[in-house]
Amino acid sequence: MIDIKLLREKPNLFYDSCKARGFDTKVLDQFFQLDEKWRENLKAINQLKHEKNTLSLEVAKAMKEGAEPSGIKDKVREINIRIDQFEVEQKEIEESRTRIVRIIPNLLDKEAPRCLTEEEAALVHTWGKAKVFPEDLDTFRKSSGGMEYELLQSRPTSHVDLVQDMGIVDLERAAKTSGARFYYMKNRLVKLELALVNYALDFLSERGFDLVEPPFMLNYKAMEGATDVETFKDTLYKIEGEDLYLISTAEHPLAAFFQDEILEEGALPIRLAGVSPCFRKEAGSHGKDTKGIFRVHQFTKIEQFIYCKPEDSWDFFKELVKNSEDMFRSLELPYRVVNICSGDLGNLAARKYDIEAWFPSQGKFREVVSASNDTDYQARSLNVRYRAKGGNRFVHTLNSTAVATTRTLVAIMENNQLKNETGFRVPKALVPYTGFETIAK
RNA sequence: GCUGGGAUAGCCUAGCCUGGUAGGGCGCAGGUCUGGAAAACCUGUUCUCUUAGUAGAUCGGGAGUUCAAAUCUCCCUCCCAGCGCCA
Numbered sequence: 001m002i003d004i005k006l007l008r009e010k011p012n013l014f015y016d017s018c019k020a021r022g023f024d025t026k027v028l029d030q031f032f033q034l035d036e037k038w039r040e041n042l043k044a045i046n047q048l049k050h051e052k053n054t055l056s057l058e059v060a061k062a063m064k065e066g067a068e069p070s071g072i073k074d075k076v077r078e079i080n081i082r083i084d085q086f087e088v089e090q091k092e093i094e095e096s097r098t099r100i101v102r103i104i105p106n107l108l109d110k111e112a113p114r115c116l117t118e119e120e121a122a123l124v125h126t127w128g129k130a131k132v133f134p135e136d137l138d139t140f141r142k143s144s145g146g147m148e149y150e151l152l153q154s155r156p157t158s159h160v161d162l163v164q165d166m167g168i169v170d171l172e173r174a175a176k177t178s179g180a181r182f183y184y185m186k187n188r189l190v191k192l193e194l195a196l197v198n199y200a201l202d203f204l205s206e207r208g209f210d211l212v213e214p215p216f217m218l219n220y221k222a223m224e225g226a227t228d229v230e231t232f233k234d235t236l237y238k239i240e241g242e243d244l245y246l247i248s249t250a251e252h253p254l255a256a257f258f259q260d261e262i263l264e265e266g267a268l269p270i271r272l273a274g275v276s277p278c279f280r281k282e283a284g285s286h287g288k289d290t291k292g293i294f295r296v297h298q299f300t301k302i303e304q305f306i307y308c309k310p311e312d313s314w315d316f317f318k319e320l321v322k323n324s325e326d327m328f329r330s331l332e333l334p335y336r337v338v339n340i341c342s343g344d345l346g347n348l349a350a351r352k353y354d355i356e357a358w359f360p361s362q363g364k365f366r367e368v369v370s371a372s373n374d375t376d377y378q379a380r381s382l383n384v385r386y387r388a389k390g391g392n393r394f395v396h397t398l399n400s401t402a403v404a405t406t407r408t409l410v411a412i413m414e415n416n417q418l419k420n421e422t423g424f425r426v427p428k429a430l431v432p433y434t435g436f437e438t439i440a441k
Numbered sequence: 442g443c444u445g446g447g448a449u450a451g452c453c454u455a456g457c458c459u460g461g462u463a464g465g466g467c468g469c470a471g472g473u474c475u476g477g478a479a480a481a482c483c484u485g486u487u488c489u490c491u492u493a494g495u496a497g498a499u500c501g502g503g504a505g506u507u508c509a510a511a512u513c514u515c516c517c518u519c520c521c522a523g524c525g526c527c528a
Contacts, residue, residue, distance in 0.1 A: 008491085042490060046497045052508085053462095053497090059508045060461045073508040080508085262451055387451070389470080391486095 001381040002104050007031065017108045020342040022116050027100055034097045041090045045083060052079045103229050106377040108342050109351035116343030124353065127325065128334025131156070131415065136363030143365055144336055144358075156361045156417045159410045160292035163189070165422055166441045169293060180290065181282060181297045183406075188439040192412075192426060193300065193405045195433030200302040200327065200403045201275060207323060209273035209304065214253030216276055217244040222256035225382035228347040235280045250274025251399040254305040255378050263386040263395065269308040269316060273402065276301065292410070294366075299406040306398045309386065310376060313396035317373040320400035321353050324369040327402055331427045333411050334358045336365055348374040355401075357411040368407050371400030 007014055011028065018025045055076050062069040113122040126147035132140045133155045140149060163169035168189035174182040185193060201211055218226070223236070223245050237246040247253055254274045263270070278301045289295035304323060306316045321337065328335050340352040355369035376394040379385070385392040416425040423440025431437055 039490065042497085043492085046490075049497060050494095056461080056509050063461090063508095069508080076508045385451095387469085392451080 001102055001377065002106065003376070003380065004035075004101060007101075007104070008035070013107060014104065018105065020108055020112075020114045021105055021345060022343040023105055027104060031097065031100050031104070034093055034100065038090065038093045038097060041086055041093065045086045045090065048079055048083050048086070052076055052083070055079070102224075102381075103347070105345070105347040106350050106375060108345070109373070109375075111339070112342050112345065112351040113339055115341040117341060118344050120341050121338040121344065121354070122341075124337040124339050126334075126336040127329060128332070128358075130334045130358040131360045132358075133360065133363060139363060140358075147334070147336065152360065155363075156414050157422075158292070158361045159294070159413045162413055162417075162422070162424070163292065166439070168439065171292070179297075181295065183293050183296060185293075188434075188436065189409065191434050191436075192430065192439065193409060195426075195430045196403055196405055196408060197275060197300060197302060199430055199433050201273060203327060203330070204271075204273035204302070204304060204323070204402055207271075209271040212250070212254060212257075212272050212274045214247070214250050214257070214274050214276055216247055216253075216279075218247060218253055218256060219243045220245070222259060222382075223252060225259060226252035226255040226378060230347065234283045237279050237281060246279035247276060248280045249278050249301060249399075250276040250303040251305060254303065255384075255397055255399070256382055258307065258384045259382045261384060262392055263307065263384070265309070265386050265388055268386060268395065269306055269312065272305040272307075274303045274305060276303075278404070293406040294410050296406055299404055301404040302402040304400045304402050307379075307384065307395045308398070309388075310393065310396050313373050313375060313398060316396075316398050317351070317353075317371065320371045320398055321355075324355055324371060324400050324402060328355060328357065328368065330429045331408070331412065332429075333368075333408075333415055333427075335368070346372070348372065348377050350375045350377070357408075357415075359411060359414050361414045366407070368404065368411060369401040371398070373398045 002014070007028075011032070014028055015025055018028060055072050059069050059072050059076070062072070113120070115121075123143075123145050126144055129148040129150060130140065130144065131152050132149045133152045135155075137149075137151070140147075157165075164171065168186050170184040170186065171182075174184050205211055217239065220243055223232070227248075231248060235248045239245065251274070253276070254272050257272070277298055279298050282295060282297060285295060293299075304320050306320065308316050325335075325337065335355050335357045338354050338356060340349075340354055345352050349372035352370060352372045354367045354371075356365035357368045358364075359366050374397050376396055378397045379394040384395050384397070386395050412427060413424045416427070418424060418438065418440060421440050423438055425438050426434050426436065
């Protein structure tokens with residue numbers, strides 16, 4: 001949630017930020033309309049309550065002296081009716097205002113590029129040597145700066161065909177039992193997934209993160225604080241008859257961990273590495289990546305999360321991106337880093353970097369990591385503060401994927417295909433965790 | 442799921458029976474004192490409102506009774522203890 005006081009003091013900051021995001025500024029106009037009415041009403045209510053309190057004291061005084069002040073009591077009853085009328089209206093105004101405030105996006109960071117679409121994201125840098133099929137070379141060059149590449153003789157098999165041919169993923173039966181975008185994962189691929197999870201946890205543990213397996217469900221209040229309306233609408237599964245939602249990322253339970261708490265300044269920064277399944281409806285993505293395990297309703301993800309002091313958050317943003325990059329370097333997966341367009345940012349993020357791995361079969365860079373600095377936006381909604389000199393202040397929160405298993409598995413399959421047989425090589429870093437070097441038919 | 446006990450400001454706690462300005466302690470901040478510090482003492486220390494007041498709200502959340510609710514009544518949430526069920 002944004003800071004209402006700041007919105008009142010410096011409306012132009014918000015108008016500019018919303019325009020750059022392609023967010024309709026009518027919402028801001030509505031806020032100011034409602035807020036003005038709200039403040040007007042508040043004054044009237046306070047005035048009436050003051051009268052009421054004064055008269056109530058007179059009643060107490062009179063009764064102590066043995067009198068029956070029925071005249072004053074009647075007056076208070078009248079005032080109560082007027083207060084009730086105002087308060088019913090005020091409650092409605094407040095609800096509308098809160099609804100509106102909650103959808104106003106975070107203030108953009110000045111380094112978030114001003115543009116509207118996914119394609120215009122600013123290239124930050126690239127790493128590795130991509131395997132490119134000649135047909136894709138144009139697209140690759142346009143989207144990769146001067147990144148190194150080697151040309152492929154033939155297009156690598158798509159992971160969809162590969163996993164089914166090898167019998168390590170059963171999509172048809174998953175469709176039967178659960179629907180589209182589900183999977184049964186089998187044998188060595190299961191081991192590889194768990195290897196990836198364990199590797200990522202060791203990796204982050206060594207870098208000072210506390211490992212956390214959070215609840216996989218959150219109640220409305222926690223979820224509302226941790227995320228935004230868009231996520232609710234498009235991605236969350238609700239448990240029928242209960243005040244519970246399946247998490248779509250460990251970010252949310254990690255963010256809500258300190259809900260309504262005041263942290264000691266010396267305890268910051270707090271680095272948490274969450275591991276959890278992620279459940280996503282993927283509403284609105286019909287027709288995209290419909291086959292295979294690239295975009296699914298359920299996958300496992302290891303997520304980095306940091307709570308810190310406001311003045312430090314951009315340093316920690318760099319740290320998160322570096323961790324994620326190091327992770328993908330160690331998995332030998334070529335990638336590019338992009339600075340996401342103002343128009344393509346989520347509501348919470350002031351700035352967001354994506355890491356996009358190169359997928360040789362698809363001939364594209366695709367998102368495997370998303371790193372955001374939510375500044376104080378999420379912390380304000382969740383009421384997470386720290387004790388600072390001169391008063392409690394909201395912390396800043398940041399999050400970044402370390403590894404999302406399914407997507408990373410696809411990247412591994414497509415980048416490491418074996419030449420003479422059906423299968424792929426396990427990245428060296430994972431071999432100690434798998435105990436085998438290849439997965440082949 | 443059942444029975445009982447709890448939830449008061451950053452933390453701890455009084456007040457609840459018997460309705461009438463939420464009191465104290467710790468911690469923190471400022472001040473007096475000091476060469477400096479400690480101690481002691483004083484002041485402040487929830488939120489809201491750009492008329493900042495002799496203002497309003499606030500005692501886990503909501504509703505009710507009353508001129509008036511932390512206090513009485515009802516519903517709900519969470520925590521603790523005991524019992525039950527349970528991989």
